[in-house]
Amino acid sequence: MNDPIKTGLAKGWRHIDAATLTEDQQFEADVVIIGTGAGGGMTAEILTQAGLSVIMLEQGALWSSSDFRQQERWAYPHLYQDGAGRKTKDQAIAILQGRTVGGSTTVNWTTSIRTPKPTLDYWQAEFGLDFSAEHSLEPYFAKAAGRLHISEWQVPPNPNNAALKRGCENLGWQYTVIERNVHGCANLGYCGMGCPLNAKQSMLVTTIPAALEAGALLVSRVSARQFQWRGEHILQLDAVPVDQHYQPTPSVKLRFKARHYVLAGGAINSPALLLRSKVPNPSGRLGKHTYLHPSVISGALFRDAVSGHAGAPQSIYSDQFVWPKGDEAGFKLEVPPVHPVLMASKLTGMAELHAGMMQKFNHLQVMIALLRDGFHPDAQGGEVQLDADGEPVVDYPLTDYLWRGVQQAYLAMAELQFAAGAEAVMPVHQDAMLYSSWQQAKTAIAGLPLKTYRAALASAHVMGGCNMSADAAKGVVDANGSHYQLQNLSVIDGSVLPSSLGANPQLTLYALAWRNADVLAARLRG
Amino acid sequence: MQRRQFIMLGLAAGATLATGLTLYPMFSEADKTQQQQNASLVLDALLPAILLGALPKTEAEQQQALQSTRQAVLDYLPFLPKRQQAELQQLFFLLSQQLTRLALTGHLLALGELSLEQRLQLLSSWRDSYLTLLQQAYNGLRELLLAAYYGQPAHWQALAYTAPEFRAYE
Numbered sequence: 001m002n003d004p005i006k007t008g009l010a011k012g013w014r015h016i017d018a019a020t021l022t023e024d025q026q027f028e029a030d031v032v033i034i035g036t037g038a039g040g041g042m043t044a045e046i047l048t049q050a051g052l053s054v055i056m057l058e059q060g061a062l063w064s065s066s067d068f069r070q071q072e073r074w075a076y077p078h079l080y081q082d083g084a085g086r087k088t089k090d091q092a093i094a095i096l097q098g099r100t101v102g103g104s105t106t107v108n109w110t111t112s113i114r115t116p117k118p119t120l121d122y123w124q125a126e127f128g129l130d131f132s133a134e135h136s137l138e139p140y141f142a143k144a145a146g147r148l149h150i151s152e153w154q155v156p157p158n159p160n161n162a163a164l165k166r167g168c169e170n171l172g173w174q175y176t177v178i179e180r181n182v183h184g185c186a187n188l189g190y191c192g193m194g195c196p197l198n199a200k201q202s203m204l205v206t207t208i209p210a211a212l213e214a215g216a217l218l219v220s221r222v223s224a225r226q227f228q229w230r231g232e233h234i235l236q237l238d239a240v241p242v243d244q245h246y247q248p249t250p251s252v253k254l255r256f257k258a259r260h261y262v263l264a265g266g267a268i269n270s271p272a273l274l275l276r277s278k279v280p281n282p283s284g285r286l287g288k289h290t291y292l293h294p295s296v297i298s299g300a301l302f303r304d305a306v307s308g309h310a311g312a313p314q315s316i317y318s319d320q321f322v323w324p325k326g327d328e329a330g331f332k333l334e335v336p337p338v339h340p341v342l343m344a345s346k347l348t349g350m351a352e353l354h355a356g357m358m359q360k361f362n363h364l365q366v367m368i369a370l371l372r373d374g375f376h377p378d379a380q381g382g383e384v385q386l387d388a389d390g391e392p393v394v395d396y397p398l399t400d401y402l403w404r405g406v407q408q409a410y411l412a413m414a415e416l417q418f419a420a421g422a423e424a425v426m427p428v429h430q431d432a433m434l435y436s437s438w439q440q441a442k443t444a445i446a447g448l449p450l451k452t453y454r455a456a457l458a459s460a461h462v463m464g465g466c467n468m469s470a471d472a473a474k475g476v477v478d479a480n481g482s483h484y485q486l487q488n489l490s491v492i493d494g495s496v497l498p499s500s501l502g503a504n505p506q507l508t509l510y511a512l513a514w515r516n517a518d519v520l521a522a523r524l525r526g
Numbered sequence: 527m528q529r530r531q532f533i534m535l536g537l538a539a540g541a542t543l544a545t546g547l548t549l550y551p552m553f554s555e556a557d558k559t560q561q562q563q564n565a566s567l568v569l570d571a572l573l574p575a576i577l578l579g580a581l582p583k584t585e586a587e588q589q590q591a592l593q594s595t596r597q598a599v600l601d602y603l604p605f606l607p608k609r610q611q612a613e614l615q616q617l618f619f620l621l622s623q624q625l626t627r628l629a630l631t632g633h634l635l636a637l638g639e640l641s642l643e644q645r646l647q648l649l650s651s652w653r654d655s656y657l658t659l660l661q662q663a664y665n666g667l668r669e670l671l672l673a674a675y676y677g678q679p680a681h682w683q684a685l686a687y688t689a690p691e692f693r694a695y696e
Contacts, residue, residue: 070689073598073677083605091662188690196692245604309687340687344676345669351646354672355579361685387609430653453653453661 004198004209005064013212015062018222018241024253029053029217030524032237032258034224034273037103038506039493040264041203042144042513043520044211047262050521054216055256056208059242059269060100062220064204068194072341075193077245079107081268088382089395092452093294094346096460097266099246100194101220102204104266105506108460109191109313109337110180110200112150113503114141115511118323122375127498128470129479140511148201148510149183158189158311160335163302163365165316167420173320180312181506189310189337223248224265225390227277232487234261260488260524263466264513267291267495271384271465272392274476280485286476287384289467290394291500292459293370296331296406297346298413299357300365300422301434307362308338314504321412322372322502329379329405331369332502333412338366346456348430357426367417369409371402374464374499378402381500384465398457403450406457410448414441428456461505466495481516492516562600564618569596569671571637575645576671580684591681598674614670617663630660 009015030052033040040056048054063078076084079100086095098104115137123129131137144150157165157177168175185199198205212218221242228235237256243249263270271287279286318333336342343364347357357364373379382396410427417425418438425441426434429448435441448454469475472484477496483489492513494505501508573592574581581588603611620626621637631648633640640648652664675681682688 066693070691071677071679072673077602077605082607082610083602085606085610087610090658091665190690196690247604247608309689340676340682340685341673344672350576350578350649350668350672352579355577355684358580358676359684361687387607389608391607391609393607393609453665 002198003064003066004205005062006066008209008212014215014217015212016217016219017062018219018239018254019243021241021252021254024255026255026257027055027217027219028257029055030258031055031260031262032057032256033262033264034237035103035264035266035269035493036101036203036208036218037098037264037266037493038105038203038509039513040262041102041105041207042510043262043264043492043517044216045207046514046517047521047524048211048214048216050525052521052524054211055258056211056216056218057222057224057239057256058101058103058218058220059223059246060098060220061246062101062218063194065194065196065198068196070188070190070193070196072193072339075107076341079194088292089385089393090452092398093292093396093457093459095268095292095394095462096458097268097462101208101218102202105202106194106204107192108202108506110182111314111317111334111504112145112148112179112181112507115508116322116502119499119501119503123498127468127474129468129498130470137508137511137515140514141507143514144507144510145179148181148206150179150181150201150507152177153180153312153315155187155312155315157315158308159302159304159306160308160338160365161312161314161316163300163306163417163420163422164318164333164335164367167416168318168320170419171416173318173416175316175318178315178317180315185312187311189313191313192337192339221246222254224273225276227261227273227279227489229277229279229486232485234486234488237261260490260520262520263489263491264493266493267462267465267497268384268392268394270491270493270495272386274466275384275386276390281476282485283473283475285467285474287465289374289380289464289498290382290384290396291374291463291497292382292394292396293461293463293500294373294396294398294402295371295458295460296369296409296413297428297456297458298367298369298410298417298425299347299428300367300417300420300425301360301363302365302422303363305362306338306365308335308364308366313337318416321369321408327376328408329376329402330372330502331405331409331412332372333416334368334370336366336368338364346428346458348428348432348456365417365420365422367413368458369413370461371405371409372500372502373402376401381464398452406455407445407448407450410445411442414438414445430454461494461500463494463497463500463505466491467498468496469498480519481512490516490520561615561618564615564622565600565603566596568618568621568637569599571640572645572649572667573671575642575649576668577675578642578646580675580681591675594678594680595671595675598677599670602670602674614666617667
């Protein structure tokens with residue numbers, strides 16, 4: 001099967017696996033980009049095509065389609081941050097985030113949604129950010145859609161998504177058919193383990209190959225440790241290789257020098273690098289206001305097979321509850337792919353109870369509700385801190401306000417699942433059981449303790465920590481991603497978002513990256 | 527044991543777990559073998575309990591499933607952040623030492639000498655403990671062990687799950 005990465009490397013693309021280096025080394029380019037996900041990948045293509053020399057750094061390895069195997073036991077340790085074992089400081093929320101060339105775009109579920117208007121309005125009101133009229137992101141959404149083949153999914157939804165659609169239809173709730181960044185998709189359902197067919201238009205198969213083709217250098221398995229800076233300028237970036245388990249290891253010292261540095265390590269690793277580097281932080285917001293879309297889970301049993309592992313993982317969502325009229329926490333309704341490890345680790349219980357549920361695996365329909373954090377005084381997100389090894393850990397307090405959202409989400413998902421024809425519903429909560437009617441579920445959910453560790457919570461979207469703002473007093477970077485204190489630093493990734501989005505982030509990040517990389521290219525060529 | 531004593535010991539163990547820095551230096555490269563032994567001891571005791579109802583039917587198949595799952599856990603641990611690895615190693619260490627094991631389990635017997643029912647009761651007591659660290663231990667171990675078991679294609683038959691293969695994997 002064709003593997004464009006292997007083909008490109010064979011014809012001379014420049015790639016260095018830092019783990020194989022045996023001597024200290026210094027690298028120089030016009031621009032060094034740290035991170036190869038949605039922000040870094042998009043920026044790399046635009047800057048190389050503007051004629052700038054570019055080095056891309058990635059902590060993960062350069063895995064590509066012929067390496068991917070459709071097994072979670074391989075994909076999680078090799079393609080995800082912390083082996084997919086990343087969690088908040090108190091271990092209450094599991095965080096799924098990519099760590100491989102292409103970042104989370106290599107392992108995401110392809111859902112592509114434009115930034116919701118109420119989110120942009122909130123940014124304008126709170127942070128003075130103007131994305132209207134001539135500053136609109138619309139042209140960049142269109143460009144990204146063209147570049148990445150983003151279009152509405154024409155294939156009928158798999159039964160897991162169809163249940164979401166049917167429930168909405170029966171209740172008169174809003175739903176939308178999802179746009180996906182795929183080209184030649186075989187509807188397999190393994191997006192989360194790396195697309196074996198190169199159908200998903202991730203950064204790995206689009207912008208990064210384009211940058212390499214134009215002469216960029218990719219350094220994989222490298223961990224950016226610290227910026228050396230003086231006054232208003234970064235002088236160099238110090239880095240080390242990672243070992244076979246992706247742990248930073250000081251076997252050799254690597255030094256990267258550039259006119260300009262683009263930080264694109266994602267909303268946890270980007271603030272962590274700046275915190276390790278002790279850069280100026282007069283707004284006090286660096287590493288603060290980290291948003292997760294904390295997600296609540298509900299399982300349901302259907303008479304007919306659901307086989308939630310097969311078919312496009314996400315093709316329907318419902319925004320029925322994402323923008324409520326009152327000030328309660330809104331949430332977006334989606335479904336996840338249902339694979340054995342993801343389910344076994346998230347389903348509550350153990351021994352016979354757990355085994356019994358797993359034996360009904362193919363009849364299990366699963367819903368998730370993504371809480372829209374960051375829009376309310378009682379949902380101001382978490383904080384990136386550094387542990388004794390200098391590695392990031394997110395301290396995310398779950399407030400009463402969010403817990404009320406959790407409860408509302410359990411109720412909405414159970415109501416929807418029964419409306420879609422479920423025989424039984426089980427909120428994924430330590431104290432929940434299988435409920436056989438909506439009335440029974442409603443009463444039981446009202447009594448579920450709203451406490452850490454009782455409710456299973458997960459996140460696949462990390463946002464904030466280097467937020468943009470028109471006012472330097474309220475942000476780390478400006479609307480173009482330029483750092484307010486360091487002149488030759490831009491941040492182009494999910495960390496610039498000043499709130500959560502209320503939508504899956506990738507398309508917002510592609511558009512913002514395209515726009516801000518254009519601005520940066522003009523400035524550097526200037 | 528008196529409930530009061532148990533609580534005091536529980537708090538002592540909790541404090542030991544909480545002050546990770548005091549134990550951290552003990553876990554150097556030289557102790558890798560000892561760490562693996564502690565981990566294996568605990569995993570071998572907890573896996574048959576957590577996987578009750580999931581394990582295959584015959585004794586021989588069960589043994590194979592337990593061994594391969596223990597190995598899968600040990601192979602996965604180095605991918606976790608060092609901080610999380612150290613926390614787990616501490617838990618394995620404490621559960622393999624007589625005094626702290628008594629504090630954490632309320633039993634004089636080693637974990638492996640308890641009945642499966644007692645091991646499950648122990649895990650449930652951690653789940654419902656008022657000590658955050660024990661709740662974290664329950665959640666962390668439960669996820670780790672179940673993920674390791676269901677990650678193996680050999681255990682997918684009960685789920686009627688198969689995954690596409692585009693070439694031979696191993």
